[in-house]
Amino acid sequence: MQVVRAEEMYEWDRKAIEAYGREGHILMENAGRTIAEQVLRDFSGEEKFLVLIGGGNNGGDGFVLARILRDKGKSVTAIQVVPDEKIKGDAQYHKEIYEQSGYVLDSLSEEDWDRNTVVIDAMLGIGVDGPLRPPFDELVEKVNASYLAKVSVDIPSGLPADEGAEDFQAVQADITYIVQAPKQSLYLDDTRGFYGEWRILDIGLPPAASPETGCRVWSEEAVRESYPAIPASAHKGTRGKGLVIGGGHMMPGALIMAAKASIRAGAGLTTAATVPAIVPSIAPSLPELMFTGVTETDGVITDIDAGILGGKDGVAVGVGMGRDPRSQSVVETLLTGTEGRLLIDADGLYHLKDLLSSLKEREGETVLTPHIGEMARLCDKEIAEVKRNPFSLSKSFAREYGVSLVLKGPATIITTPGGEQVVETSGNEGLSKGGSGDVLTGILLTTMMQHSSMKEALSNGCFLHGRTAELVIERTRTVYDIVPTDLIDHLSLTFRTME
Numbered sequence: 001m002q003v004v005r006a007e008e009m010y011e012w013d014r015k016a017i018e019a020y021g022r023e024g025h026i027l028m029e030n031a032g033r034t035i036a037e038q039v040l041r042d043f044s045g046e047e048k049f050l051v052l053i054g055g056g057n058n059g060g061d062g063f064v065l066a067r068i069l070r071d072k073g074k075s076v077t078a079i080q081v082v083p084d085e086k087i088k089g090d091a092q093y094h095k096e097i098y099e100q101s102g103y104v105l106d107s108l109s110e111e112d113w114d115r116n117t118v119v120i121d122a123m124l125g126i127g128v129d130g131p132l133r134p135p136f137d138e139l140v141e142k143v144n145a146s147y148l149a150k151v152s153v154d155i156p157s158g159l160p161a162d163e164g165a166e167d168f169q170a171v172q173a174d175i176t177y178i179v180q181a182p183k184q185s186l187y188l189d190d191t192r193g194f195y196g197e198w199r200i201l202d203i204g205l206p207p208a209a210s211p212e213t214g215c216r217v218w219s220e221e222a223v224r225e226s227y228p229a230i231p232a233s234a235h236k237g238t239r240g241k242g243l244v245i246g247g248g249h250m251m252p253g254a255l256i257m258a259a260k261a262s263i264r265a266g267a268g269l270t271t272a273a274t275v276p277a278i279v280p281s282i283a284p285s286l287p288e289l290m291f292t293g294v295t296e297t298d299g300v301i302t303d304i305d306a307g308i309l310g311g312k313d314g315v316a317v318g319v320g321m322g323r324d325p326r327s328q329s330v331v332e333t334l335l336t337g338t339e340g341r342l343l344i345d346a347d348g349l350y351h352l353k354d355l356l357s358s359l360k361e362r363e364g365e366t367v368l369t370p371h372i373g374e375m376a377r378l379c380d381k382e383i384a385e386v387k388r389n390p391f392s393l394s395k396s397f398a399r400e401y402g403v404s405l406v407l408k409g410p411a412t413i414i415t416t417p418g419g420e421q422v423v424e425t426s427g428n429e430g431l432s433k434g435g436s437g438d439v440l441t442g443i444l445l446t447t448m449m450q451h452s453s454m455k456e457a458l459s460n461g462c463f464l465h466g467r468t469a470e471l472v473i474e475r476t477r478t479v480y481d482i483v484p485t486d487l488i489d490h491l492s493l494t495f496r497t498m499e
């Protein structure tokens with residue numbers, strides 16, 4: 001499924017009408033009807049609906065919805081919140097059908113907020129532009145202050161569809177019925193909460209008319225289709241020989257988690273390059289792991305011998321490495337001395353900041369896995385700005401430096417060097433703990449060695465991580481007490497669903 005910006009949604013709509021012979025008022029009928037049917041399924045009791053209808057096509061959906069709810073014998077108070085002259089085109093067409101059906105439009109009174117149980121917000125859709133003008137500013141406030149269940153049509157009124165919005169006032173919906181395709185704002189930290197629960201409803205826009213947005217949502221189905229099966233002829237040498245570099249003497253845990261996750265995710269052979277002092281503490285609990293030395297001073301990794309990189313199918317650097325400036329040379333050696341797939345995470349990203357120009361020259365495929373704070377530092381932006389514009393900032397960064405980027409968060413955005421994007425949304429708030437990123441790094445090290453497409457490797461790896469968190473919480477833990485090592489121990493829960 002594609003993630004769309006408002007402009008792309010309009011293009012889909014326009015093409016459906018102009019090239020595929022779907023009349024606009026038919027699309028509106030389909031949208032209103034599909035949403036009405038879902039409303040009837042979700043609110044099947046004695047609800048009393050207050051429908052607020054705006055002046056654009058979102059309001060047009062509202063006229064259809066109000067008519068269908070009335071046809072079904074529901075109690076409906078329908079309010080057109082703008083003057084008659086604002087209602088035009090397809091919305092006017094459906095307003096006339098509503099009225100010809102013998103249904104009336106009411107005037108909003110204070111009692112409506114007490115008498116009804118559900119408010120349906122069909123005031124503003126993806127056409128919202130700038131700060132809310134009267135009467136919408138006041139109505140949005142009233143909706144939010146009311147005790148009614150709040151249902152938004154397509155998007156909570158006032159909320160922009162696209163990333164980048166700074167100041168907005170919007171309905172805080174309990175449920176949003178999204179028309180046809182998710183909009184970018186569904187995946188941003190500052191806007192996703194306004195949608196409440198949400199459902200994406202197919203209103204029948206022809207798929208062939210859909211715009212190529214270059215951004216899609218990853219799904220379980222995509223995972224099943226693209227996760228490579230293990231051939232019967234497989235042996236340890238064909239399942240990926242990976243190297244994890246990190247774990248200075250103060251942070252061995254990060255290295256342990258990454259290495260263990262890589263092993264459990266199915267790597268053929270995993271080697272850790274770390275300071276020798278921590279090896280005795282790791283080795284007994286991880287017998288599958290091999291070790292190789294590094295150059296160190298006072299427990300800080302100061303360099304690696306490029307010889308250890310030979311024959312490796314993938315290298316991950318940064319977990320628990322520390323930010324001592326003397327470690328920067330490790331990242332430098334990797335950027336210039338390796339040609340294979342290289343993943344840079346955590347403290348590796350910290351050191352990378354001064355080495356970005358060598359990144360441009362690197363010939364092998366490079367993956368960076370920043371969280372939002374690390375991304376802000378990498379691209380010299382404020383955290384708030386990255387949060388507002390994760391899609392465009394990721395795209396320009398990935399293109400400029402020729403890297404694959406995994407911008408981690410509740411909705412992880414994966415961007416290819418060519419600018420193609422995937423949104424991966426599995427997981428839960430239990431993942432917001434130190435160590436989750438290290439586990440992800442280990443999983444991604446394995447998936448990137450086992451998939452030929454880097455995009456699929458990263459999307460599937462993120463899924464494996466997030467879906468396991470969901471399944472662990474269904475079975476044993478809760479979002480409070482789940483810890484990153486639980487994910488490693490339960491990867492089989494997700495692998496089983498893929499069989």
Ligand SMILES: NC(=O)C1=CN([C@@H]2O[C@H](COP(=O)(O)OP(=O)(O)OC[C@H]3O[C@@H](n4cnc5c(N)ncnc54)[C@H](O)[C@@H]3O)[C@@H](O)[C@H]2O)[C@@H](O)CC1
Nearest residue numbers: 013031056057058124125126127128129130131132133154
């Ligand atoms: N494929 C599609 O694009 C489809 C879209 N449909 C619906 O149409 C909606 C988009 O319709 P429109 O383009 O008419 O846009 P809207 O319904 O969002 O309304 C735009 C109207 O709101 C007013 N407005 C914009 N910003 C405002 C502000 N800040 N303060 C006060 N008034 C403001 C404008 O004057 C304009 O009249 C979608 O959200 C969806 O609900 C469906 O009917 C069918 C298919």
Ligand SMILES: [K+]
Nearest residue numbers: 124153155157
């Ligand atoms: K709306």
